Amino acid sequence: MKTVLCRPLHGAAVPALLMLAMATTAQAAQQRDTLVYDLAVVPRRAQLVIEARLTRAEPGAVVLAAPPGSRPAGTTVAGLTATDDGGSPLAVRRTGSAFTIEAASSGAIRFRYRLSFQRRVADGSTGAALDSTRLYAATRSVFVAPEPASYRKTSRAYPIVRVRVAVPAGWRLVTGWESEGGEHRPASGDDLLGATIAAAADFRIYLDSVAGKPFLLAIRGRRYFTDSALVAVVQASLRRGVEAFGPIPAARVTYTSELGRKGRSSGSLEGVASIGLVWEPSELLELPRSHDTFHETLHLWFGGAIETERWWTEGVTDYFAARLYAEWKQRPEDLAALCYESYKNYLAIEHRTRMTMADENRRHVGGDNTELLVYRKGMLAGLLLDAAIRRATAGRATLDHAARRLLAMAAERSSRRVRDSEIRSIVVEVGGGGTVARLWDRVVGGVSPLAQTEITEALRDVTGRTLDPPGQPKRRKVLRVAPHR
Ligand SMILES: [Zn+2]
Secondary structure (H helix, E strand, O other): OOOEEOOOOOOOOHHHHHHHHHHOOHHHHHHOOEEEEEEEEEHHHOEEEEEEEEOOOOOOOEEEEOOOOOOOOOEEEEEEEEEEOOOOEEOEEEEOOEEEEOOOOOOOEEEEEEEEEOOOOOOOOOOEEEOOOEEEEEHHHOOOEOOHHHHHHHOOOOOEEEEEEEOOOOOEEEEOOEEEOOEEEOOOHHHHHOOEEEEEOOOEEEEEEEOOEEEEEEEOOOEOEOHHHHHHHHHHHHHHHHHHHOOOOOOOEEEEEEEOOOOOEEEEEEOOOEEEEEEOOOOOOOHHHHHHHHHHHHOOOEOOOEEOOHHHHHHHHHHHHHHHHHHHHOOHHHHHHHHHHHHHHHHOOHHHHOOOHHHHHHOOOOOOOOOOHHHHHHHHHHHHHHHHHHHHOOOOOOHHHHHHHHHHHHHOOOOOEOOHHHHHHHHHHHOOOHHHHHHHHHHOOOOOOOOHHHHHHHHHHHHOOOOOOOOOOOOOOOOOOOOOO
16 A cells, blocks of 8 residues: 555534524624635746735734644745734734734734745645646645634634635636635635645536535546546545445535645545545556545545544544445455555554554654554454444444444534544444453454454455455365366
8 A cells, every 4th residue: 555644634613613603693793703815826936925804803913823834734924914904014923833913903904925835746635836837735734814723712703714816817726615706715714724725727627416415526637547437436435425424524525636746645634525635646546546535535524524533533434445445346355455454554563562542642653554553453443343243233233333323423512522432332332232342442442463363254244255365375276177088
């Protein structure tokens, strides 16, 4: 499996803010602060020139967060200045990644800055790049904006956001936001900072819907697969997701398929509904990348609609992605190949018998998705739990049933958060008790090594087939030739 960086950025408060926005009267909505951005894309300088106007009811200093300066963001903010609405300069202080604009009186403020791009080709789907032919960026690399978390903490509504973008002649803009009359409308601060924005003259746009929810797929450049092959994988991932876990938890989904450089293959969910896919030059749309695309789609549910432990949102998501892909293709051997690959990676993780997946996450152990337990052991945990539930219930229940109950639980909470102990209770209950509880405590709660034989057995429980690990000596087929008479 290629090194694929995958990072869903969580925007858990979006639905809560939406509900808040809907609950307020039109008059109250008018009192909400507004934040309007005008972006001009200037390819020859590899820059965006950005002007913003923020109205506010409360006087006092305004604190804005800058895009992350480190890799893979790939952008630098320069020349940020601010004025009041009449054009009088306001003092700006930069401390670390925050800009503080001193504005004693209330009323609108304006600020402007240049955003320089360090890369012509994005370092990955979470990065940013601009050259003479295209723009691709995760929006948190673009906007200097009030921090959504500070609004959540005080239960204040984030300003109503509008974004207008001037692109070079002939370029087509693709964003993860709703748009109307040339304006793009991020639903909240999380949505503003957790989306993708891309523009180019040569995007090929595909619009379709799955289970009543529209999705847009924008593809540019050529790779060794057809657009229709990618459209089919995206459609299947959404359809299989809906069948397993219920309605798509977003009003619409945007996929942006962009060209990357060698060795930088990646996909990510930005925010809750915007998926970036960056391909390296020689990539094929075969098992690994189709599996990744399923994985990113399933983040709409796990990582989007539900926030929980990383071993679940990454590892179990990876298992579901593998199983749903294999079911779609009717190739159980693909599920086996991905599980055995995970097992091989798992064996190479040196801390596997020293740390639980939660320990690893708490200690911020670094590495890509082949080097971390939350991915590799997490995927195997998904397989083993699914198999144990099926075995214990004689096939009447699966891990999908548990996942649906978790999603229902998360939907009741504004934080969307479900705790590990709650997942355990539900998984054990769905699986009928003791055996599943013991498996959980050993695999999720413990550090004892996993054996390859239990992977093979679990695959048998899930697929009904015996799928041996690769490289095992095959039982030789003996061709018996009828003897000549
Ligand atoms: Zn992921």
